[in-house]
Amino acid sequence: MMNKILSACLLSLTAAASLVANAAEPLARFEDGIGVQPLRAGGLPNTVQGVQPAGLPWVISRLHADVRTDGRIKVDGRGLLLAGGNSIGTPAGQSVSARLICAGVSHDSESVPLDERGDFRIEGSVNPFPPSPCANPVLLIVNASGAWFAAGIPKQ
DSSP states (O other), rough: HHHHHHHHHHHHHHHHHHHHHHHHHHHEEEEEEEESSBBOTTSSOOOBBBBBBBBSSSEEEEEEEETTTTTTEEEEEEOOOESSTTTTTSOOTTTTEEEEEEETTTEEEEOOOOTTSOOEEEEEOOBBBSSSSHHHHHHHEEEEOOOOOEEEEHHH
């Protein structure tokens, strides 16, 4: 009888561990980033997936982002700074959030302020919950108005 109870408990723990592991599987990963150039050739706005660019160019030194199938997101950004205008080389008092786009549908994180070096860390969840798989994932770092400042480079 004791062996049956122990076996049932181990089976339950194994099933629960499997569900937790599946919930935390990687959905999309991004390694390094590209700062925004507001205009593309011909003077047209550099719109990405319907998201308008920031009004001035921005650079980013480093970007790493992981999104999980359970909607959790971790983003570590370094050196997101203005690359033009009178406040060049500063974060210009901006706050940013991460926007994961799957097949044209946006999934946003919470907003966090840039520190004086343009560094930021986002740890939380995206809303609404992203689909799995995430078709053609795009990660944009956007401001409160929704303009994009930087984009993540997908890691294959």
